[in-house]
Amino acid sequence: MCGIMGCVGKCDVREVILNGLAKQEYRGYDSAGVALREEDGFRNIKLVGRVAELRRLVEESAAKESTASEKNGGRTLSGIGHTRWATHGGVTVTNAHPHESSDGQIALVHNGIIENAREIRARLETEGIVFVTETDTESPCQQLAWLYKEHGDALRAMTELCNSITGMYTLVILFRDRPGEIWCARRLAPLVAAHADGVSYCASDPTALLEYTHDLFFLEDGEMAQLTADGCRFFGFDGKERKKAPIRLQWDSAMAEKGRYEHFMRKEIDEQPNVTRLTIDAHTVVTSVGMEKDLKLPEGFMRGIRRVRFIACGTSYYAALAACNLMESFDNTLDVRAEIASEYRFRNTAEGNDTLAVFVSQSGETADTLAAARLSQSKGTRCIAITNVRGSTLDREIEHTLRTLAGPEIGVAATKTFTAQLCLLDLLVLQLLKYRGTLSAGDEARLIGGLRVVPAQQQALLEREAEIEALAEKYADSKGFFFIGRRESVPLTLEGALKLKEIAYLPSEAYAAGEMKHGPIAMLDEKLTVVALVPHDDLREKMLSSVQECRARKAPIILLAAEGDEEAREFCNDIFFIPKTERELFPLVGVVPLQLFAYHTAKTLGHGIDMPRNLAKSVTVE
Numbered sequence: 001m002c003g004i005m006g007c008v009g010k011c012d013v014r015e016v017i018l019n020g021l022a023k024q025e026y027r028g029y030d031s032a033g034v035a036l037r038e039e040d041g042f043r044n045i046k047l048v049g050r051v052a053e054l055r056r057l058v059e060e061s062a063a064k065e066s067t068a069s070e071k072n073g074g075r076t077l078s079g080i081g082h083t084r085w086a087t088h089g090g091v092t093v094t095n096a097h098p099h100e101s102s103d104g105q106i107a108l109v110h111n112g113i114i115e116n117a118r119e120i121r122a123r124l125e126t127e128g129i130v131f132v133t134e135t136d137t138e139s140p141c142q143q144l145a146w147l148y149k150e151h152g153d154a155l156r157a158m159t160e161l162c163n164s165i166t167g168m169y170t171l172v173i174l175f176r177d178r179p180g181e182i183w184c185a186r187r188l189a190p191l192v193a194a195h196a197d198g199v200s201y202c203a204s205d206p207t208a209l210l211e212y213t214h215d216l217f218f219l220e221d222g223e224m225a226q227l228t229a230d231g232c233r234f235f236g237f238d239g240k241e242r243k244k245a246p247i248r249l250q251w252d253s254a255m256a257e258k259g260r261y262e263h264f265m266r267k268e269i270d271e272q273p274n275v276t277r278l279t280i281d282a283h284t285v286v287t288s289v290g291m292e293k294d295l296k297l298p299e300g301f302m303r304g305i306r307r308v309r310f311i312a313c314g315t316s317y318y319a320a321l322a323a324c325n326l327m328e329s330f331d332n333t334l335d336v337r338a339e340i341a342s343e344y345r346f347r348n349t350a351e352g353n354d355t356l357a358v359f360v361s362q363s364g365e366t367a368d369t370l371a372a373a374r375l376s377q378s379k380g381t382r383c384i385a386i387t388n389v390r391g392s393t394l395d396r397e398i399e400h401t402l403r404t405l406a407g408p409e410i411g412v413a414a415t416k417t418f419t420a421q422l423c424l425l426d427l428l429v430l431q432l433l434k435y436r437g438t439l440s441a442g443d444e445a446r447l448i449g450g451l452r453v454v455p456a457q458q459q460a461l462l463e464r465e466a467e468i469e470a471l472a473e474k475y476a477d478s479k480g481f482f483f484i485g486r487r488e489s490v491p492l493t494l495e496g497a498l499k500l501k502e503i504a505y506l507p508s509e510a511y512a513a514g515e516m517k518h519g520p521i522a523m524l525d526e527k528l529t530v531v532a533l534v535p536h537d538d539l540r541e542k543m544l545s546s547v548q549e550c551r552a553r554k555a556p557i558i559l560l561a562a563e564g565d566e567e568a569r570e571f572c573n574d575i576f577f578i579p580k581t582e583r584e585l586f587p588l589v590g591v592v593p594l595q596l597f598a599y600h601t602a603k604t605l606g607h608g609i610d611m612p613r614n615l616a617k618s619v620t621v622e
């Protein structure tokens with residue numbers, strides 16, 4: 001939550017900061033601000049609103065300057081910027097970052113939560129420091145100014161600051177009397193730095209830096225950096241300098257652009273066939289006897305395993321649920337569960353060396369998933385991470401990482417990373433089942449063959465977007481939606497309902513169809529639409545019974561049925577046909593119309609889509 005940008009060196013610093021903030025706006029968009037270190041001091045500009053409005057303010061302010069070089073940012077020596085997802089303190093200009101210390105020495109931006117902010121504030125107030133905001137961020141800002149005044153040494157002040165604050169944070173800092181420097185620090189929140197062509201940068205998200213360089217320094221927890229035009233120096237919280245090697249990130253900066261699309265979400269939905277194809281190709285090899293999975297996990301990895309846990313949050317948790325279903329279908333001798341990370345980490349669950357825990361996180365930065373992973377590692381559990389972001393915290397902290405190859409996902413609502421997770425989890429589960437000897441060669445060939453046709457099936461669905469668009473327009477005035485399904489479809493009902501909540505702000509619930517009559521059916525009437533998932537499998541008849549029960553209560557029914565299931569028409573008001581898949585692979589295909597339905601419903605209702613209210617792309621606070 002919150003996007004941070006810093007830049008120092010021989011470039012148009014102002015432009016780099018604004019550009020970097022625009023790229024990270026999906027991380028938080030309650031307010032935005034910049035502090036620019038110009039020859040005569042800080043220029044701190046902030047507002048409640050979006051980065052585009054901030055840009056206007058900054059440009060207006062620059063236009064008042066007299067010389068051409070001033071107008072094009074030539075006098076700006078260094079700068080920091082922030083786009084906020086509010087935690088402590090309301091959404092006001094005063095609470096917007098950057099914050100300045102009362103003596104004007106420090107300008108600081110922060111992502112995370114400072115847990116002992118109140119204590120620091122109380123102590124500094126007794127020293128006569130006047131706080132002006134309601135934020136937790138002002139405490140480290142004032143504290144750093146106090147320490148710097150005492151020591152006159154930036155490294156020492158930073159070291160003492162980082163050892164005196166608790167919680168999770170990324171801090172990026174300008175010192176008024178050190179115009180050619182930026183300082184930053186990281187504890188449990190993301191921060192990446194880079195140096196190229198006489199300019200140093202830092203940001204929360206690597207995508208903000210890709211147009212300058214692909215060689216990135218991912219800071220570890222407990223690390224600080226000093227950035228200058230000459231390069232980046234790294235230090236531990238003990239003040240000792242550390243050598244760090246950059247990691248090369250292969251993402252292309254164009255991948256983080258909207259191109260011809262109106263919204264990132266729509267572009268990312270379209271990328272799914274390609275992403276699925278890439279994932280399959282990267283993790284399978286063609287052999288003389290057919291196709292083999294190749295996840296490069298040690299053979300002995302499953303030896304002695306009694307329990308498997310798939311652990312994640314939000315959409316990634318629904319991918320975890322799907323993986324759990326798949327594993328259980330072929331091996332009922334294992335204790336397999338999907339777990340919500342924010343709950344798992346506080347429960348007293350049995351785990352250890354006989355447990356395999358798979359942590360799934362698009363960003364690799366979700367605070368609860370990281371906390372759960374650390375807990376599992378501390379208990380000696382065998383861990384695997386599945387993440388989309390190379391160099392992310394999860395990627396670095398877990399020894400065995402499998403990367404989804406979705407490329408950067410900018411739309412706040414996850415789409416292509418979900419299908420990439422489903423696909424990679426399917427391959428992982430198949431490999432684990434094979435190690436255990438519970439997957440027959442026939443089933444393996446059937447499923448790998450089924451996976452191979454998934455991209456074409458996804459593509460065929462995308463080409464029928466107009467049908468979904470018409471459905472979305474027809475039902476957009478429903479007072480709410482129930483998504484129902486059974487077994488493989490249950491994770492999809494959850495995902496379909498979540499997408500509608502996130503971007504269309506419509507009440508939408510997901511139920512295992514058999515649960516409807518245990519309570520939720522009481523809510524049905526002609527204004528509450530039921531979206532029923534009825535793939536071509538052994539549960540079709542049971543699903544159709546559930547649908548009839550809903551119809552008898554006058555609920556309009558949209559049926560997502562298997563291609564060719566003409567008979568199903570009589571059970572619904574509208575039908576959309578989905579290509580037939582292998583039963584276990586249905587989520588990978590069935591999700592596409594649900595994403596398009598949420599997208600077009602949100603569009604019909606006139607919502608912004610890529611940056612839904614109150615949300616942020618990576619949830620780095622607990």
Ligand code: F6R
Nearest residue numbers: 314315316361362363366413414
């Ligand atoms: C929903 C969505 C969120 C994330 C969740 C976990 O569209 O994007 O529910 O899935 O915040 O995020 P990651 O996967 O980054 O751990």
